[in-house]
Amino acid sequence: MADKLTRILYVEDEPDIQMVARLALEALGGFTVEICSSGDEALQRAPGFQPQLFLLDVMMPGMDGPSTLKMLRALPQFCNTPAIFMTAKVQPGEVAGYKALGAVDVIPKPFDPMTLASRVQDIWDRCHG
Amino acid sequence: MADANELQAQLKILCDAYAAQLPEKMKQLEQAWEQLPLDSWDEEGFQTLHRMVHSLTGSGKTFGFSLLSDVARNLEDHFKQLAQAKTTLNEQQRSHIQGLMSELHQATLHRDAPVGDQTGLTAVVPLSQSLAGSKHIFVVDDDHEQAEELKVQLCYFGYEVSVFSNLADFRLAMQANPDVTVLIDINFPEDSQGGVQAIKEIQQGRDIPLTVIFLSAHNEFDARLEAVRAGSIAYLSKPVNIGNLIDKLDNLTSTLSSAPYKVLVVDDSESLSTYYAILLEQAGMVVKVVNNPLDVMVPLLEFTPDLILLDIYMPECNGLELAKVIRQLDIFVSIPIVFLSAESDLDKQLFAIGLGGDDFLTKPIQPQHLISSVTSRIQRSLILRSFMVRDSLTGLLNHTAIQDQLVLEVARAKRQETSLAFAMVDIDHFKQVNDTYGHPAGDRVIKSLSRLLKQRLRETDVVGRYGGEEFAVILNNTDGVAAVKVFDTIRKSFSQLQHFADGKEFSVTFSCGIADVLCFNDSPKLGDAADKALYKAKHFGRDQVVLANDPAATRL
Numbered sequence: 001m002a003d004k005l006t007r008i009l010y011v012e013d014e015p016d017i018q019m020v021a022r023l024a025l026e027a028l029g030g031f032t033v034e035i036c037s038s039g040d041e042a043l044q045r046a047p048g049f050q051p052q053l054f055l056l057d058v059m060m061p062g063m064d065g066p067s068t069l070k071m072l073r074a075l076p077q078f079c080n081t082p083a084i085f086m087t088a089k090v091q092p093g094e095v096a097g098y099k100a101l102g103a104v105d106v107i108p109k110p111f112d113p114m115t116l117a118s119r120v121q122d123i124w125d126r127c128h129g
Numbered sequence: 130m131a132d133a134n135e136l137q138a139q140l141k142i143l144c145d146a147y148a149a150q151l152p153e154k155m156k157q158l159e160q161a162w163e164q165l166p167l168d169s170w171d172e173e174g175f176q177t178l179h180r181m182v183h184s185l186t187g188s189g190k191t192f193g194f195s196l197l198s199d200v201a202r203n204l205e206d207h208f209k210q211l212a213q214a215k216t217t218l219n220e221q222q223r224s225h226i227q228g229l230m231s232e233l234h235q236a237t238l239h240r241d242a243p244v245g246d247q248t249g250l251t252a253v254v255p256l257s258q259s260l261a262g263s264k265h266i267f268v269v270d271d272d273h274e275q276a277e278e279l280k281v282q283l284c285y286f287g288y289e290v291s292v293f294s295n296l297a298d299f300r301l302a303m304q305a306n307p308d309v310t311v312l313i314d315i316n317f318p319e320d321s322q323g324g325v326q327a328i329k330e331i332q333q334g335r336d337i338p339l340t341v342i343f344l345s346a347h348n349e350f351d352a353r354l355e356a357v358r359a360g361s362i363a364y365l366s367k368p369v370n371i372g373n374l375i376d377k378l379d380n381l382t383s384t385l386s387s388a389p390y391k392v393l394v395v396d397d398s399e400s401l402s403t404y405y406a407i408l409l410e411q412a413g414m415v416v417k418v419v420n421n422p423l424d425v426m427v428p429l430l431e432f433t434p435d436l437i438l439l440d441i442y443m444p445e446c447n448g449l450e451l452a453k454v455i456r457q458l459d460i461f462v463s464i465p466i467v468f469l470s471a472e473s474d475l476d477k478q479l480f481a482i483g484l485g486g487d488d489f490l491t492k493p494i495q496p497q498h499l500i501s502s503v504t505s506r507i508q509r510s511l512i513l514r515s516f517m518v519r520d521s522l523t524g525l526l527n528h529t530a531i532q533d534q535l536v537l538e539v540a541r542a543k544r545q546e547t548s549l550a551f552a553m554v555d556i557d558h559f560k561q562v563n564d565t566y567g568h569p570a571g572d573r574v575i576k577s578l579s580r581l582l583k584q585r586l587r588e589t590d591v592v593g594r595y596g597g598e599e600f601a602v603i604l605n606n607t608d609g610v611a612a613v614k615v616f617d618t619i620r621k622s623f624s625q626l627q628h629f630a631d632g633k634e635f636s637v638t639f640s641c642g643i644a645d646v647l648c649f650n651d652s653p654k655l656g657d658a659a660d661k662a663l664y665k666a667k668h669f670g671r672d673q674v675v676l677a678n679d680p681a682a683t684r685l
Binding site: 017019023027029086087088109113115116122126 | 136
């Protein structure tokens with residue numbers, strides 16, 4: 001595969017979820033993960049980190065996931081970077097809504113730390129397959 | 130890539146930290162709830178409360194609190210309805226939320242069994258152990274004569290038997306927790322249900338239930354029910370049909386349940402497949418992992434799994450295509466294939482099953498879920514397979530199955546450059562046994578040889594009943610000369626076995642022909658050579674073992 005997924009920017013406000021996701025994505029998935037606790041932080045750090053994929057929690061205080069993605073998309077280097085939303089609110093109709101907002105897929109929360117990395121990889125493979 | 134055990138340890142630390150924070154989180158949540166005004170709608174306060182609950186929904190299961198996620202989601206759904214109305218909560222709404230909050234509190238105390246936790250898995254493991262039965266049998270019957278008679282008969286079939294004429298002696302012997310199978314009468318002089326009572330008491334003190342067969346002159350439903358309640362696995366009416374009894378005992382000790390299950394995991398993710406492998410191995414299974422689907426053929430043929438766990442999304446060849454390829458091999462037509470995927474669309478799942486899958490597990494999979502679903506698939510498939518490939522009288526592989534197995538084992542021996550010998554065994558003058566002592570006696574002779582072969586050969590050797598009084602054995606990692614030694618010992622033991630019919634005693638012998646894969650390098654040649662050697666053994670006077678000559682050597 002031409003572009004192997006290595007760099008993920010993850011936006012999540014909850015520290016305990018941040019930790020378990022870092023473990024799941026770095027130790028289990030072998031990815032390099034940059035974690036931001038808010039949409040603002042993500043906007044500041046994304047250009048320096050040059051992520052290949054965004055992983056965004058939907059419900060966050062302040063700027064939520066979809067708004068964060070909109071702002072990121074406004075930066076020219078991220079107008080095509082795939083994004084995945086993570087949310088506890090997944091109704092069949094809602095997934096389509098999130099995709100309309102520019103996400104390639106939605107990972108439901110609570111996620112299983114043991115399979116998170118492979119889910120992310122699967123989604124990546126699908127949009128590059 | 131991190132070591133899976135270390136990952137588990139790290140994960141456990143995170144889960145413990147989460148668990149430790151839960152009481153504080155619950156306290157904050159309850160405060161937020163109590164601070165909501167009773168007489169008006171407080172949008173901001175309600176949002177705060179909602180977000181706290183939402184955070185539990187989204188995290189609980191990740192950290193091993195599945196129930197917490199479920200209850201929180203329930204509460205959230207309720208909040209969503211209230212948030213639309215935005216009106217002061219009435220008494221009924223308040224008490225409903227209060228109820229869900231206390232459920233939530235309860236749920237914080239309900240932690241899932243940790244991943245790979247041994248106590249969580251023991252429910253699966255001892256199953257096969259408890260089914261194993263024992264070669265040692267206690268016969269408990271106040272009718273001493275009948276008990277001794279049973280002992281004599283059972284001894285012919287290779288069982289070791291101790292007789293007890295009263296319950297007191299039996300109870301005393303059971304205090305040592307011996308590994309035995311118990312045959313016990315129900316009715317004793319001191320108590321018409323004495324046998325059942327004694328067993329019930331003994332069962333209470335045991336982790337793995339004692340294997341018990343009740344014997345009774347009564348055939349009423351009540352007595353049978355009581356026997357089942359005492360944990361019996363069979364109930365036989367007196368006078369005992371010895372053939373029936375032996376079948377029950379043989380089923381208990383049959384090799385079917387004792388070999389560990391073999392699972393082939395095909396998943397391109399090394400870390401995930403290792404994780405599955407560890408889970409299944411902890412449940413007592415043998416697991417082989419293949420990360421590149423294109424490499425599946427050799428492990429498939431050499432490992433001969435009982436079940437294949439197949440990831441759907443893989444580069445180069447996806448799981449659905451792979452399932453089709455596997456199904457097109459005759460010997461794997463009936464193997465259970467379980468797909469693993471994040472796919473939750475029912476239509477796509479059904480499509481996958483149509484292509485040859487048996488089941489569909491959606492990732493993320495709970496460890497217990499994976500183990501129990503794999504275990505039950507294999508159990509059912511083995512039972513079905515046993516009807517297809519096992520001989521009903523002896524429980525050995527039947528003619529077709531042993532031939533299929535020979536093809537596999539010869540291929541494996543050649544690839545791995547190990548030795549292999551194939552033996553054909555035929556009971557001498559078997560027709561005379563049947564004619565003189567009757568067919569039931571003949572069947573007992575066949576069973577006794579089958580049992581002797583199973584007892585004396587290794588687990589890795591494959592024993593089959595070729596037909597009638599003929600047996601076939603594949604000896605892995607054994608050359609022809611060693612195989613001759615093994616079978617000569619078995620031949621001597623068998624000829625010394627005493628068989629009984631109608632009060633008459635008789636003995637029987639067998640002849641055996643053996644061929645070595647070094648001299649006969651494919652399965653038809655090997656089978657033919659063993660058959661010819663057997664014919665020679667018969668021709669030279671029976672009761673002997675003959676090794677097929679190396680055709681290359683005779684030409685010299």
